[in-house]
Amino acid sequence: MKEKFAKFMAGRYGTDRLNQFMLIVLLVCAVINMFIRNGYVSILLTSWEILLIVFIYIRMFSRNITKRYAENQKYLTVENKVRHFFGQKKYIQQQRKDHHIYTCPNCKQKIRIPKGKGKVSVRCPKCGTEFVKNS
Known part of the structure; x- marks a missing residue:
């Protein structure tokens, strides 16, 4: 069979x-x-x-x-x-447990910032735009 x-x-x-x-x-x-x-x-x-x-x-x-x-x-x-x-x-x-995830206002690239660092200046690795965010 x-x-x-x-x-x-x-x-x-x-x-x-x-x-x-x-x-x-x-x-x-x-x-x-x-x-x-x-x-x-x-x-x-x-x-x-x-x-x-x-x-x-x-x-x-x-x-x-x-x-x-x-x-x-x-x-x-x-x-x-x-x-x-x-x-x-x-x-x-x-x-999201350990990091904040922000998007670049210029190119919409997602950027990961560690939590608990206060106000930080973030530079986008893709376009170079700098912006300030709370971590």
């Missing part, structure tokens, strides 16, 4: 990060659908679940590897942008 499945999958795309993401969305829809008592929402979620299952299988068993690879690359670029955005927000929140 294992050999038959391996022979069947030869030349097919298989699974990737986009399929894994769609599977997670499918599971979330299924869990939400279990707790929703509204008929219209339940029908909508069930139709989304069916579409996701069909799309996952179409991508997994596809022989057009270049097209599936391009779809996955587009997804990965979006995922990386989202991860970078939230990682940056997390880093800024961690820095």
